[in-house]
Amino acid sequence: MFIRFLFTMLVVCVSVTAFSQGRLSIENVHADYLHNSGTIMQSNQIKGYFFLYESDKIDKRTNEYTLQILDQNVNKVIDIKFEDTKQLSLLEASYNNSSLAFLFRNDGNKTLDLKIYDVQGNLKFTYSRKFDKLAPDNASGGSNRIFDLGDKGYASVNVVSGRYEVNYYSSESKKVWTYTPSADEKNISNTAFLGSTDSLILLRVTESEGGIVVPHIIAVNFVTGQKAFQIEGERDGFMLMPSNAIDMKAERKILLAGNYYQKDDHIMSGNSKGIAAYEISREGRILTTTFNSWPDDYPANVPGNINIHKLIQSNDKLFVVGEVSKSKAGTDLVTMELNNRYKIINVNVFNETDFKFTAGDIDNSSFSVCYTDYMKSAEFKGQTINSIRYNGEKFVKDRIKLRSKANRIQVLPAKMGSVMIVEYFRKSKKLQFRIEKMG
Amino acid sequence: MSIFKFVAQCLLCVYLLIASGNVFAQSVVYNLGATDADALQTLSDKHEIIYKQTIASLPGQHKKALLQLYKARWDNARQKFVRREIYTSPSAKAYLDKIVDEIVSNNPALTDLPLNCYFSRSGNPNASYVGEGMIIFNMGLFTRLSNESQAAFVICHEIAHQYLRHSENTISSYVSKLNSKEVKDELKTIKSSKYRRSQPLEALTNSITYDTRRHVRENECEADSFAVELLKHTRFDPNEVITTLNILDQIDVDSISTNECLKKLFDAKEYPFQQRWTSKEEGLLGGHAKLQSDQFEDSLKTHPDCKYRISKVSPAIQKLSAGSANVIDSALFRFYTRLFQYEVVEYAYSSDNYGKSLFYTLELLQQMPNDPYLIANTGRLLNGIYFAQKGHHLNDYVDLPAPAYPPYYNDLLQFVQNLYPENIASINYQFLEHFRNKLKDYPPFMEAYRTSSQIAEK
Numbered sequence: 001m002f003i004r005f006l007f008t009m010l011v012v013c014v015s016v017t018a019f020s021q022g023r024l025s026i027e028n029v030h031a032d033y034l035h036n037s038g039t040i041m042q043s044n045q046i047k048g049y050f051f052l053y054e055s056d057k058i059d060k061r062t063n064e065y066t067l068q069i070l071d072q073n074v075n076k077v078i079d080i081k082f083e084d085t086k087q088l089s090l091l092e093a094s095y096n097n098s099s100l101a102f103l104f105r106n107d108g109n110k111t112l113d114l115k116i117y118d119v120q121g122n123l124k125f126t127y128s129r130k131f132d133k134l135a136p137d138n139a140s141g142g143s144n145r146i147f148d149l150g151d152k153g154y155a156s157v158n159v160v161s162g163r164y165e166v167n168y169y170s171s172e173s174k175k176v177w178t179y180t181p182s183a184d185e186k187n188i189s190n191t192a193f194l195g196s197t198d199s200l201i202l203l204r205v206t207e208s209e210g211g212i213v214v215p216h217i218i219a220v221n222f223v224t225g226q227k228a229f230q231i232e233g234e235r236d237g238f239m240l241m242p243s244n245a246i247d248m249k250a251e252r253k254i255l256l257a258g259n260y261y262q263k264d265d266h267i268m269s270g271n272s273k274g275i276a277a278y279e280i281s282r283e284g285r286i287l288t289t290t291f292n293s294w295p296d297d298y299p300a301n302v303p304g305n306i307n308i309h310k311l312i313q314s315n316d317k318l319f320v321v322g323e324v325s326k327s328k329a330g331t332d333l334v335t336m337e338l339n340n341r342y343k344i345i346n347v348n349v350f351n352e353t354d355f356k357f358t359a360g361d362i363d364n365s366s367f368s369v370c371y372t373d374y375m376k377s378a379e380f381k382g383q384t385i386n387s388i389r390y391n392g393e394k395f396v397k398d399r400i401k402l403r404s405k406a407n408r409i410q411v412l413p414a415k416m417g418s419v420m421i422v423e424y425f426r427k428s429k430k431l432q433f434r435i436e437k438m439g
Numbered sequence: 440m441s442i443f444k445f446v447a448q449c450l451l452c453v454y455l456l457i458a459s460g461n462v463f464a465q466s467v468v469y470n471l472g473a474t475d476a477d478a479l480q481t482l483s484d485k486h487e488i489i490y491k492q493t494i495a496s497l498p499g500q501h502k503k504a505l506l507q508l509y510k511a512r513w514d515n516a517r518q519k520f521v522r523r524e525i526y527t528s529p530s531a532k533a534y535l536d537k538i539v540d541e542i543v544s545n546n547p548a549l550t551d552l553p554l555n556c557y558f559s560r561s562g563n564p565n566a567s568y569v570g571e572g573m574i575i576f577n578m579g580l581f582t583r584l585s586n587e588s589q590a591a592f593v594i595c596h597e598i599a600h601q602y603l604r605h606s607e608n609t610i611s612s613y614v615s616k617l618n619s620k621e622v623k624d625e626l627k628t629i630k631s632s633k634y635r636r637s638q639p640l641e642a643l644t645n646s647i648t649y650d651t652r653r654h655v656r657e658n659e660c661e662a663d664s665f666a667v668e669l670l671k672h673t674r675f676d677p678n679e680v681i682t683t684l685n686i687l688d689q690i691d692v693d694s695i696s697t698n699e700c701l702k703k704l705f706d707a708k709e710y711p712f713q714q715r716w717t718s719k720e721e722g723l724l725g726g727h728a729k730l731q732s733d734q735f736e737d738s739l740k741t742h743p744d745c746k747y748r749i750s751k752v753s754p755a756i757q758k759l760s761a762g763s764a765n766v767i768d769s770a771l772f773r774f775y776t777r778l779f780q781y782e783v784v785e786y787a788y789s790s791d792n793y794g795k796s797l798f799y800t801l802e803l804l805q806q807m808p809n810d811p812y813l814i815a816n817t818g819r820l821l822n823g824i825y826f827a828q829k830g831h832h833l834n835d836y837v838d839l840p841a842p843a844y845p846p847y848y849n850d851l852l853q854f855v856q857n858l859y860p861e862n863i864a865s866i867n868y869q870f871l872e873h874f875r876n877k878l879k880d881y882p883p884f885m886e887a888y889r890t891s892s893q894i895a896e897k
Contacts, residue, residue: 040724048724056637064637071724073839078723078730097722119723120731365715391859400831417859437833439860 032066034431039413040069040093040100042148044310045359046413048072049420050102052090058083061108069100069121072415074433078121085109096148099124099171103146103156105131114146114154116171125174129167147193147201149222155201157191164188164205166220177225181218189213195245197254197282199223202245204233206267213267215241217256219284229284231256237263238291240276243308253287254280257311257318257342260291272306275320277342290342306334310358312367315392316340321358321369324349331355333371335388335395348395353386357413366391368438370419372411375401385411385419387438398438406432471785471812478527482557483520487513489553489571504614509570512606516569519559522790526558526578526782531775535576537767538591542598545672552602556594558779560786562799564690566593568600578779578786583686586764587772588670588679595666603665605658613651622647656743663752667759676762681749688745697850700801704817707869716862719840719853726840727849784816793820793827794837798851811881814874818887821867825894828860868895 032053040048049070056064065088067080085108092103104113106128114127146156153170166179189208196202200219207214215233217240220226233240242258256279259272274293280286306322313319318338323331330352337346353371360367368389375384385400402409406423414420414435423432490513497505519525526532539556543549553572562579569575574597576590584590600606616622625643629636663680670677698717706712719727765772780803787796797820804813827836833855838844840852858866871888878884 042724047722057634059634064635069723071726071728071842072720073726073841075726075839075841075843077728077842095722095724100723119728361715362718362720389859391861396859396861435834435839436831437828437856438831439828 035065035088036090038090038093040095042095042097046072046357046415047095048077049074049412050090050093055081061086063088067102074420074435078119080117080121080123082115082123092146094146094148094154096151096154096171098151101146101148101154101169101171114156114169116154116169124171125169127167127169127176147196149196149201150198152222155193155196155222157193157201157203159188159191162187164191164203164218166201166203168201168222168225179220179225179227181227192243194242194256195247195254196222197247197249200228200254200282202254202256204242206241211266212264215239215267217242231278231280231284231286234263235286235289238273238276239263239265239267240278241267241272242278244311246311246313248279248313252282254282255311255313255318256280257320258308259306275306275336275338275344277318277338292338292342292344307331309355312358312360312364312390314360314364314367314390318342319367319390323355326352333369335369348388350386350388356385356411356419359413359416361416366416368417370411370413370438383409385421385436385438387417387419389417389438396439400436400438471781472789474523474525475527476523479520479523479525482525482527482555483517486516486555486571486573490516493571501614501618504618505610508610508614512570512610516571516573519557519569519573519575524559524561524786524790525575526560528558531558534767534771534775538587539594541673541675541766542591542595542669545674546669549598549602549669552598554598554601556597560782562783562787562795564687566597568597568606570606572601574598574601578783582776582779582783583690584683584776586676586679587767587769588675588677588762588764589683589686590772591673591675591766592666592670592680592683595669596662598669599662599665600658603658603661605655605662609651609654609658612654613647616647616650659743660748660751663748664755667752667755671759674762674766676764677756677759678761679764680752680756684745684749684752688749691845693845693847695802695805695847697798697801697847697854700805701851701854704801704804705866705870707866707873710865710869713862716857717850717854718857719850726842726853727846728842730842781812784813788816788820788823791836793823794848794852794855796820797824797837797855798848801851809877811878811884814871814878815881815884815887818867818871818884818891821863821870822887822890822894824855824858825860825863825867828858828863864891864894864897867891 032055035052035054037049037051039046040050051068051070053066053068054063055066058064062083063086064081064083067082067090068076069078069080071077084104085106087107089105090102091105094101098119100117100119102115102117104115106113109128110130111128112131115123116125118124146154149155152172153168155169156167158165158167163180167176168179169176187207187209188205190206192204194202194204194217199221201222203218203220205216205218207216217231217233219228219230221228239261240256240258241261242256244257246255248255255277257275257277260274260276261267261272274291276292277290278286279288306320306324308320308322310321311318312321317340320336320338322334324334325331333350333353333355335348336344339345350371353373356370356372358367358369366389368387370385370387373384373386375382380401383402385402387398389396389398400419402421404423405425407426408424410422412420412422418435418437421434421436424430425432490509494506494509497509535556535558539554543554554574555572556574556576558581559575559577561577563577564580564583566574566576566580574594576593580593581590584593622643625639629639629643667677667680670680701717702712719725721727784796784799784803787799796816800813800816800820803810804817807813824833824837827833837855838852840849840856844852868891871884871891874884875888
């Protein structure tokens with residue numbers, strides 16, 4: 001998850017401290033301004049945080065920036081200084097153990113610049129591309145544009161003039177390539193990165209014509225830069241809209257799962273028929289298909305589309321974490337437990353919550369889902385942070401009642417089992433970060 | 440302080456059993472955590488008077504800046520009383536005073552120096568002159584020493600800082616530098632420029648900091664030399680100066696293999712140790728990164744390397760004749776080095792630093808695996824960590840892993856981070872259950888055991 005701006009107001013951070021005495025002191029000569037901040041991701045997990053400060057003015061058009069990197073426990077680990085245009089924002093950050101990748105939007109040059117740094121903070125490579133031809137969502141809005149591909153590098157997926165493209169950026173050497181499909185593949189309205197293996201980038205592209213949306217699953221080999229295979233979303237009269245791909249390394253298979261629809265249904269406006277799971281080989285052969293339809297296979301009250309946030313394979317089970325929009329108010333958080341044959345065996349619905357994030361252990365032996373809520377009781381009235389944690393055997397719930405004198409509180413994603421609470425104190429112009437462990 | 444913690448602490452302060460082999464016998468009775476609030480207040484008041492006299496005598500030039508720094512120094516010293524860090528045991532103070540007296544009585548130059556040496560219950564292996572006539576000797580350092588001559592050298596070194604007015608001179612030179620015409624002009628130039636301010640400002644700050652730190656480093660060598668001068672007039676052995684510096688050189692070396700210790704302690708048949716509990720991420724962002732320090736950072740170290748310090752003092756020591764390793768009372772020295780090992784554990788617990796207390800406990804358990812106090816304290820700490828995690832205040836009691844900490848401590852912090860309440864409950868219950876029959880007559884143990892059982896039942 002990407003957080004573009006923590007707060008709209010500028011927060012002053014004094015760069016050097018010394019006691020201030022008299023009128024002219026180091027403190028009142030210079031200050032850094034927080035430009036923007038966000039999380040650093042690796043394999044869809046929170047690994048750290050970045051803070052981009054405007055630390056100096058170089059000339060009319062150029063600023064000096066300080067990019068402060070914090071680890072998952074909020075320890076400062078590197079400061080990176082660089083000069084760039086005044087019209088700069090940091091969109092997204094990713095990490096792959098040996099390097100850090102930052103995607104900047106440069107409104108001066110109208111480019112998206114991917115800068116790759118080593119873990120000592122030295123700039124290794126810069127990759128630039130014009131963004132004016134990109135679909136608006138790829139150029140500025142949305143999130144999840146840059147993904148780590150293990151130690152090899154990073155990928156981004158864009159839509160350009162009705163066609164999708166996959167960009168690969170090496171973090172080992174200055175190497176970049178773009179995969180674009182053949183000229184007859186067009187009318188692409190949307191792309192989604194589903195996951196990766198040690199050689200494949202898996203994505204879902206949706207073709208849209210006359211209101212009919214048709215999904216395809218594309219695998220691009222990032223070693224060769226060529227398309228490895230394509231699977232049509234339409235099959236047996238149904239359409240699969242996978243939301244995640246899981247690399248089943250031991251079995252050398254890939255699991256695709258997501259909502260499925262009746263063929264010719266309006267995917268964007270209609271309700272899904274249920275959840276489907278496909279096991280495919282690494283060559284793209286479909287090995288098994290499993291369908292769970294809402295009223296037949298699971299008679300619980302799970303109406304409509306589930307906006308799936310994450311699929312987690314844990315201890316021979318598959319868990320689906322998502323949200324269901326309600327027609328009148330808010331959304332419900334839904335967790336589903338599927339057995340080793342991908343049939344739903346349990347569904348939990350948490351009413352009217354505000355989903356925040358899902359985090360898991362490295363091996364997914366346990367994971368937690370975090371959401372915020374509002375509580376009104378005789379004992380407490382205010383915002384709560386809630387977690388549902390699967391401990392490998394069962395779900396355990398926990399709740400933090402937020403009691404604070406801060407003017408503004410924000411809950412940010414954190415490492416597995418924890419949340420980051422950001423408090424802003426207006427009077428002292430202070431931002432306070434703390435990691436809280438949730439049981 | 441929670442009621443749970445208050446009860447547990449009172450019980451532990453009652454008495455302490457010492458294990459003899461596998462048989463637990465009440466051979467020595469220690470009274471831990473005894474701090475006299477009235478005595479602390481009296482001492483604090485006494486040093487506040489010295490502080491007020493000091494600031495009254497400050498020169499008029501740059502007085503505001505000087506006052507600010509002297510206040511910061513006093514606030515730091517005062518906290519040692521507020522946090523009950525100063526050890527008020529009259530017998531321990533009397534023993535420490537005898538070592539100090541041996542130094543002062545044989546060095547007439549020190550007769551008029553307002554000199555007060557105190558034991559601090561901190562486990563940090565350090566000693567310091569904190570201003571206002573206060574020398575603080577941390578128990579964490581005292582326990583690492585092997586004789587009174589080594590302790591005497593540490594005290595002489597701190598007396599040297601006081602006598603040579605190192606702290607005051609550093610403050611004075613820092614303030615003078617910061618208010619010098621050269622710095623003011625430089626600041627004016629920077630302020631008047633619209634662009635590129637940060638680099639010259641950083642260079643200016645670095646030069647001031649570097650200058651200050653360089654003085655501090657030079658002060659260390661000067662204090663060593665002066666300490667040898669003081670020591671040579673006493674009956675203590677000056678050769679122990681080198682041994683002490685060698686001990687300091689090795690002070691941060693891994694004392695235990697934390698993960699192995701944890702596995703040995705918490706691998707129960709009914710609840711086997713899980714590899715996951717000690718897993719950690721090694722990369723830059725996992726909390727255990729090995730950060731590269733640059734040349735400039737190295738030049739900012741406040742203390743020179745011990746090897747360098749040894750090379751500087753060795754020629755003077757070689758000319759001196761040997762003294763006695765222990766002059767005052769070697770039995771008392773051994774008694775206090777042993778007692779203080781427990782005191783630092785207890786103090787870390789009472790000051791809500793469960794992570795440190797657990798680490799010190801773990802270290803001692805390697806030498807004394809059947810020690811009742813240490814076993815009971817492990818149970819008490821894990822109960823405390825359980826409640827802290829349930830109450831979402833774990834970080835108030837246990838540090839998060841950080842690159843700044845040594846790996847052996849970081850591993851313990853990671854272990855705590857990897858556990859969830861149900862893990863802590865089961866680990867602790869099984870750990871205490873193993874000792875139940877042996878320690879059923881030891882109230883602190885039974886208190887920890889009962890609490891753990893109640894938690895486990897939930």
